[in-house]
Amino acid sequence: MPTIKDVARAAGVSIATVSYVLNNKTGMVSETTREHVLEVAQRLGYRPNINARNLQASRTGLIGYAWHKAPGGEPSPVLDQFIYHLAHAAEQQDYHVLTFTHPGDNPIRVYEDLIRSRRVDGFVLAETETNDPRVRFLIDENFPFVTFGRTANDWEYCWVDTDxxxxxxxxxxxxxxxxxxxxxxxxxxxxxxxxxxxxxxxxxxxxxxxxxxxxxxxxxxxxxxxxxxxxxxxxxxxxxxxxxxxxxxxxxxxxxxxxxxxxxxxxxxxxxxxxxxxxxxxxxxxxxQPLREISTALIKMLHERIQNKDCIPQNKLFKPELxxxxxxxxxxxxxxxx
Missing domain, CATH: 3.40.50.2300 (Response regulator)
Structure with missing residues (x-):
């Protein structure tokens, strides 16, 4: 199995440069160098040691997402498509999505349990409500999360939505x-x-x-x-x-x-x-709705939030196509x- 040294040698760069690229430290290398290193790593079949990386950073590599039952028991094909694109976008950043359910009348207990047991690095929320208690709880906990959809306008947090x-x-x-x-x-x-x-x-x-x-x-x-x-x-x-x-x-x-x-x-x-x-x-x-682009933006925001809990919250609106x-x-x- 190729190592980081093999990637550096084949790409003609230093081991430090390869490390910067693989750890998404975008400010340390040019976009051209980044793309070149990623292309070489993919060609060689290089795979980072996820367990070692997670142990070093005290991270799980898991993102929590709660399945929802649509009002009236109706199907929700948009969220079905969304979770597929979300999982794909997460895997591009070396995360996997952990799905779970929660009682409709008390969603906080499950989120609290997942945080206290350190089973996830962050959450993606969907089906947000006007004054969503999950959002308020996660803001107060200062735990990394992003939402597909918005809640109260005066709350500061990361969200992506369709316009x-x-x-x-x-x-x-x-x-x-x-x-x-x-x-x-x-x-x-x-x-x-x-x-x-x-x-x-x-x-x-x-x-x-x-x-x-x-x-x-x-x-x-x-x-x-x-x-x-x-x-x-x-x-x-x-x-x-x-x-x-x-x-x-x-x-x-x-x-x-x-x-x-x-x-x-x-x-x-x-x-x-x-x-x-x-x-x-x-x-x-x-x-x-551009669900692929929305999912990619959400994972990018969440990854940055996991890397730095004090980063400025970002928001993004995507226009739908008629x-x-x-x-x-x-x-x-x-x-x-x-």
């Missing part, structure tokens, strides 16, 4: 371009900054276009069939012709409700680009099915 406000504006502007003026918003029934951001984007796009928004245009859903029926009843007097919906599964539920009640079809845009969205009839226009399919191309005067 839901920008995505909502893209969706509504697209519907307006198709000739729609009476556009509804279908959001979640529970409080979340993610949903609030998407609502603000919807409102801004409507205001920018000079289109009125009646209070009944804004509806909420909790994943139940009867809720969709209530939403349709709320919207019916206003003759809405289009809707922006905060998730693909809610958008599909809306489309099925319209069909079930033999109502005129609405132009619909969802959010997430769930795998099922391309198989609906019509295919669902939606917003795709994926246009047939569901948003339905004209405002589409007839009801017979």
């Amino acid at each position: 839901g406000r920008d995505g909502a504006k893209q969706a509504v502007e697209h519907l307006i371009q198709q000739g729609h003026e009476r556009i509804g918003f279908l959001g979640w029934s529970y409080a979340a900054l993610t949903g609030d951001d998407r609502l603000q984007g919807y409102l801004e796009a409507m205001e920018n276009a000079g289109l009125p928004v009646d209070k009944d245009y804004i509806a909420r859903t909790d994943y139940k069939t009867e809720t969709i029926e209530s939403v349709l009843a709320q919207w019916k007097p206003h003759n809405l012709t289009a809707a922006f919906v905060v998730s693909d599964y809610d958008a599909i539920s809306l489309m099925r409700g319209l069909e079930r009640n033999k109502m005129p079809p609405m132009a619909v845009v969802g959010f997430d680009d769930a795998p099922v969205s391309k198989f609906t009839r019509p295919g669902l226009t939606t917003l795709r 994926i246009i399919r047939e569901s948003s191309l339905i004209p405002p005067n589409a007839p009801a099915p017979r």
Whole structure:
């Protein structure tokens, strides 16, 4: 098995330089040298002694991530895809992801146990709430963590998120371009900054276009069939012709409700680009989150935080991509099915 000395000899650099590169001390070497050393190490099949490195640094090489049950028991394909990209990004930095679960009413106990037993070097949190107790606890503990999503705006910590406000504006502007003026918003029934951001984007796009928004245009859903029926009843007097919906599964539920009640079809845009969205009839226009890039950014932030707990918290927003399919191309005067 090749050693660090073999890599240094083949790369034509010192052992110290190879050590700087392999330990991600980016300020010590140029980017050209770094790439050259990594290429040589990969070509030689060099693998660092993880156990020795972890013992020396008192680290486990593990990152904790809690699985979540989506509200209403609905599938969560976005988080399924996210955890795959997260694990891949972690492995690029010589970490592995340790998954666990926690009680919904008391998540802190599991995090506290993992910290006290020194089984993880840091955490990645997802499905964050407005005043998430996990975030507050980890801030107070000064333990390395990052979040996919945001909580209270005045808390200082590392997070990466999809720009839901920008995505909502893209969706509504697209519907307006198709000739729609009476556009509804279908959001979640529970409080979340993610949903609030998407609502603000919807409102801004409507205001920018000079289109009125009646209070009944804004509806909420909790994943139940009867809720969709209530939403349709709320919207019916206003003759809405289009809707922006905060998730693909809610958008599909809306489309099925319209069909079930033999109502005129609405132009619909969802959010997430769930795998099922391309198989609906019509295919669902939606917003795709850049999960690979988000995961890479999260692991980079967390690695820096593990290396230096006193580093300045970083935040990053990624814009989603509008994926246009047939569901948003339905004209405002589409007839009801017979």
